[in-house]
Amino acid sequence: MISKEKIRELEAMAVKLRRHIIEMTCAAASGHPGGSLSAADIITVLYFYKLRHNPKDTAWPERDRFVMSKGHAAPVLYAALAEAGYFPVEYLKTLRRIGSSLQGHIDMLSLPGIEMSTGSLGQGLSAANGMALAARLDKKGYRVYCLMGDGECQEGQIWEAAMTSSHHKLDNLTAIVDHNKYQIDGRVDEIKSLRPMPDKWKAFGWNVLSCDGHKIESIIESLEKAEKTKGKPTIIIAETVKGKGVSFMEENPLDYHGRAPTPEEEKKALSQLCQVEDFEI
């Protein structure tokens, strides 16, 4: 059982990540804050609770693998890696600058700790399958995690990969959908509906779970259920809110899919993302 203190600690970390997302996209004057904010709690649980990883040894063969298939949510991953100690937090301000390792979409060759380069949607799950198959071939116990966007599931390759995961009974793989209901052009339901999403994944042979993607306990509980599931891969459909944590982004998620906050908006956003450490015991 996870302690209340740990949960509070993780909640505080999620706030930190959200502040980083706002600050780094504002500094870059571009980037994707909306889908980064929606994934902040999921990424927090993965990097500060679930993943076995070592920032000092990024090539550790036994490490768990995380593939960020929705590569545009790079800011939240960079924020987590910085807070975990992969590189100094100050470096986050170089996001999207020429010469920076913090590319607009994630690049594994320029930043240690990244398992797969992404940005062209729909490709992460196939790579995650490859890693899970390799773990099996090498008789290694690491788990593979893959985070996808909901709009991303319109890509055909996702479903090719979904068949591969279940065909090979990859129970060492947990996929998560950041179900924030929006894509660039509008509501996913209006652009090209994915409903019924759980049934689709079930029909593709997956164990399907859902969670509140902004509730630490709910995310942890579903990840642990996934780990205990044998004989098939698990997907967690995480119900999330695009722009979560910043009122004016939540209210206008389409505007903030791929637009950074202005300095004025940054101030407003940061005032809503309170410094939780101030209240820590």
Place this chain on the structure above:
Amino acid sequence: MSERKTAATRDAYGKVLVELGKENPNIVVLDADLAVSTKTSMFAKAFPDRFFDMGVAEQDMIGTAAGLAAAGKIVFASTFAVFGSGRAWDQVRMSVAYTRMNVKIVVTHAGITTGEDGASHQANEDIAIMRALPNMTVVVPADAVETEKAIRAAVKFYGPMYIRLSRPKTPIIYENADCDFQIGRGIVVREGKDVTIFACGLMVSESLDAAQILEKEGIRARVVDLHTIKPLDKELIVRCAQETGAVVTAEEHSILGGLGGAVAEVLVENEPVPMVRVGLKDIFGESGKPEDLLVKYGLTPADVAGAARAVLRRKK
């Protein structure tokens, strides 16, 4: 065609993969429902645990290959050339080339000699689109002997490779396995000083036959097996241009962007000499017997010899 012994490059691939599988337990092979045709079925039979048939899903195959490579495997991914290059191009670009993964994309049924299946299955653009990718090495072996050497070299080479093989049996150039294959190094297979014919794949044999035709006319043609289209052997190309003063390229591929395009780029910037490209002239193929298609689309020894005569008329 010539009177040389023949063998299919894809058969050589299948055989050498099995040998390599025995030598190296880290090799994993993927196919996309064409294992019987690409000959990876031989590996599948020998090492069922290290073979994955990804079904009719080339994009997923390339992505999965990248994931396996990310975890340290040497991955061979095979399908027909049209699908391995075109259908999965963005996956190759994003998950294999950009990431510099140790994935060897070995395709068969390249070019017009794929034959009866028709234009949908005849990849005549794949060299162009694969060589445009940073980090990608592109190899087109001239025969079955060189194929074996190229596949062995691929295992020792770290990084993404695209290796292009054919469907039909093609003439053996390197008898007695006498082939000094090195990635990125062209091989002069026939000396000559009047004109250089740079060729790859089946067209090396066609060019050697063309050189015999030309010899009877007193034209001494040098023939170079330019098996590695990328990285290109610039030094050799420039030297041959300097020494012979005229160049022909011959490839079973479009004249746009492939071997001919690559050689032209080097010559224009370094040693401009008259040049003629032999290849598919910006046109789709069609169904037919490979040998008939080679005639109809201008890929015979006579066509290469004709190109040599034409370029010699422009030689200063």
